[in-house]
Amino acid sequence: MITIIGVRFRHGGKVYSFQPGPYEVQKGDYVVVETARGVEYGQVIHGPRLAADEDIVPPVRTILRKATEQDKEANRRNISMEKSAMDICREKIEKHGLEMKLVGAEYTLDGNKILFYFTADGRVDFRELVKDLASVFRTRIELRQIGVRDEARACASIGICGRPFCCQTFLPDFIPVSIKMAKDQNLSLNPTKISGTCGRLMCCLKYEENTYEELTRNLPSEGDLVETPDGVGEVLHVNILRQLLKVGIREDDKDDVEITEYPTDQVRIVRRRRGRAHSNEEEPMDSEAKRELRELERNGG
Secondary structure (H helix, E strand, O other): OEEEEEEEOOOOOOEEEEEOOOOOOOOOOEEEEEEOOEEEEEEEEEEEEEEOHHHOOOOOOEOOEEOOHHHHHHHHHHHHHHHHHHHHHHHHHHHHOOOOEEEEEEEOOOOOEEEEEEEOOOOOOOHHHHHHHHHHHOOEEEEEEOOHHHHHHHHOOEOOOOOEOHHHHOOOOOOOOOHHHHHHOOOOOOHHHHEOOOOOEOHHHHOOHHHHHHHHOOOOOOOOEEEEOOEEEEEEEEEOOOOEEEEEEEOOOOOOEEEEEEEHHHOEEEEOOOOOOOHHHOOOOOHHHHHHHHHHHHOOO
16 A cells, blocks of 8 residues: 555646655645656645555656745746747747647746647648747747647636536546447437537536446337337337336227326336337438538547
């Protein structure tokens, strides 16, 4: 067992584990650590706790020190310089005619390196750009290509739920999301309704997926024939969360269909109907929406 703390840096919501060493640190403190990126300034999100060696991804480094007033001032100064660094980098990108979108700039705490984050549709040859930037800033330059989800995390905004992005606040890693999850939850397959600001499927589709899988395991689908206490009928609607079925039963020699709602434990599946469209696919979609849906499936969410 080792004692670890959780540290978060301002460039994302992921929390990294460090050993406190001889320092007494608590949640909310600021610390200086060394990472693969360089010397960084971060905030302690989780206070000291014991963790088994097998639960920790090695290597787990020890913090350099608790942040001093000089460290805090250096961090504020770096943040203030990042905007001008962004402006200069954009000018250089335009000068070199590169097809890339600059997302952010970040100084390491000691100022020995500037990291520029960008998005692009493919690979970008930025070697000349790096040389140009190095001649301006007189320090090490690193350009790092990120994905659209990382871009959303870096920009930080408000989701359609009215809350800050999950990826920027608490979600440590991007989780795989699929169209099947939207189908299982009986959501509209309109891409504009199930996509986040990043243009990918919303991460929150994953949160309740296990519950829906459990609830739908033995449920009939719309169009199936089921036996009820009042006779055999066709399932017209499935309420997954309430575990209720609306069943249409046609009386003998009559055209009228009586619609009754039954708990799922009062019905038995007689025959499943093949080839029936899923209820959440019945909303008409134009060709552009279908193309966007196919694009979402290709990108794996």
